[in-house]
Amino acid sequence: MPALIKAVRGTRDLLPPDTETWNLVEAAARDCFGAFNFHEIRTPVLEDLALFQRSVGEETDIVSKEMFAWEDRSRAESEKGQWLALRPENTAGVVRAYIEHKLWERAGVQKLYYIGPQFRRERPQKGRYRQFYQIGAEIIGPPASGSESPARDAEVLEMLATLLERLGIQNWTLELNSVGCPEDRVRYNQALRDALAPVVNQMCGDCQRRAVTNPLRVLDCKVPADQPIIEKLPRISDYLDEPCREHFYEVQRILKALAVPYTINSRLVRGLDYYVRTVFEFTHGALGAQNAILGGGRYDGLSEALGGPRAPGIGFAIGEDRLVMALAEVRPAETAAPDVYIAAMGAGMNAEAARLGRELRHSGITVELGDESFRLKKSLETASKLGARFAVILGENEIQSGQIAVKNLATGEQQAVARAELPGRIRQNR
RNA sequence: GUGGGCGUAGCUCAACUGGCAGAGCACCGGACUGUGGCUCCGGACGUUGUGGGUUCGAUUCCCAUCGCCCACCCCA
Incomplete structure (x- = not known):
């Protein structure tokens, strides 16, 4: 017997009834986003590697060590092999499409959402897979379209709160921060380095490394012994310039008006290079170490970084795997049951059953x-066992008489029904 | 990439200091040839993840390997 082929590491099959939950989540997202006038975009799973190097950031772990990337063989021999990558996230692809199709020519701001698989070559753990699914949305457009307005930030956050509420997910927390504009971050980074220099040798090994490679990451450190030091480090909020400060204030003002609860987390920094100003994360307990169910932020410079026109934007990505996990606690998955089971009896009855089934399905x-x-x-x-509401018995007797036996499987009650009345009878008892 | 835990029937798990691989649930069939659920009877279930070693004998002990899980790094 040949060796069994199994799903590759970090990938998994989603089976019924779990797929019912996934469909529920996706339907709720489409519905909710639609109410905010978002429209779906589908971009390829495969992109030019350079897209992610330029957007997500060459130095990020995602790009430097977690991407599935390879040189396309078909052109390798001409020594101009194109490097391809499975997308590790979807914002870059959306912005690429925005530029490629000149979507800025369309009226107003572009409000796009996507649902699909993403790929990162990480070690799998709870809530983290190599093929994982994200539901995300982006608002992007030329400055004149209002894309830069804090009202867009608030709109996105409200939409997320609405979706979670609609799904019946409670106990979520919206953590909000502003990482300022690139100039602010340069100044803040320097301030952090200065503040860390005298104390970093008292910190954990990871922090000593981060202090050099990416000081912002020190703020995320979970080592208890480091916390007193981290508390005393400068805060990004003190380094925001006036426009950024004003922007952040206005986002909060609208959220308050909408009664969307949030907490400021001045240590919240996000891993992707392109984020500016507003960044946020929704967390949920009971998901293990991966407690963030979604995250996002503003990326005003991304389009230009990719060679496009100025097109400020804001977006988020929901970790669908994690959202489904959170939802499963509220609503256990259940396989939908058929309305009718046709019990055909006797030679030649399969054709009769098929015809009857066709008629019934026609009635929904x-x-x-x-x-x-x-x-x-x-x-x-x-x-x-299938949980059918009715069994329709189709045998010689029924064919002869034209009266079909219908049994209610819950009550055990059975009656003969004229064939023509069958669909109506079943629908009214559903 | 690093650390820890775990691999026995489709599922959940047993099997004493090393002595014939089991139970419950689920599945299939029968009791009941056109009437489900309850009950009873029966059946199929497995190279104990894989390969090697120790031993008269290994699910058990040792080594290796693969897989899964959890955590770290990083991140949704």
Whole structure:
């Protein structure tokens, strides 16, 4: 026997009834985003590697060590092999499409959402997979379209709160921060380095490394012993210039007006290079170490970094795997049951059953077919296990008389119904 | 990439200091040839993740390897 082929590390099959939950989440997202006038965009899973190097950032772990990337073989021999990558996130692709299709020519701001798989070559753990799914949305447009307005930030945050609420997910926390504009961050980074210099040798090994490579990351450190030191480090809020400060204030003012609860987390920094000003994260307990179910922020300079026109934007990505996990606590998955199970009996009855099934489905009824080889007992047993509401018995007697036996599997009550009345009878009892 | 935990039937798990691999649930069939759920009877379930070692004998002990899980780094 050949060796079994299994799903590759970090990927997984989603089976029923779990897929019902996934569909529920996606339907809720589409519905909710639609109410905010967002429209769907689908970008390729495969992109030019350079797209992510330029947007997410060459030095980020995502790009430097967690991407599935390879040189395209078909052109390798001409020594101009194109480097391809499976997308590790979707914002870069959306902005690329925005530029490529000159979407700035369209009226107003572009409000786009996507649902799809992303890929990162990380070690899997709870809530983290190599193929994972994100539901995200972006608002992007030329400055004149209002894309830079704090009202857009608030709109996105309100939309997320609405979605979580609609899904019945509670106990989420919105953590909000502003990382300022690039100039602010340069000044803040310097201030951090200065403040860390005298104390960094008292900190954990990771922090000593971060202090050199990415001082902002020191703020995320979870080592208890480091906390007193971190508390005393300068805060980004003291380094924001006036426009950034004003922007952040206005976002909060609108959130308050909308009664969207949030907390300021001055240590919240996000991993992607392109974020400016508003950054945020929604967290949820009981998800293990990966407690962030979604994150996002503003990326006013991204379009230009990718060779496009100035097009400020803000967006987020929901970790769908994690959202589903959180939702599963509220609503356990359940397989939908058929309305009717057709118990065909006797040679030649499969065709009759198929015809009847076709008629019923035409009326919007969900039908499962038995098989003419089954004994009635077995058909009823199966119908019952599947959770069907009705068993429709189709045998010689029924064909002869034109009266079809319909059994309500919950009550055990059975009656003969004229074939023409069958769909109506079943629908009214659904 | 690093650290820890765990791999026994489809699922949840047993099996004493090393002595014939088991139970519950689920599945299939029968009791009941056109009437499910309850009950009873029966059946199939497995190279104990894989490979090696120690031993008269290994699910058990040792080594290696693969896989999964959890955590770190990083991140959604």
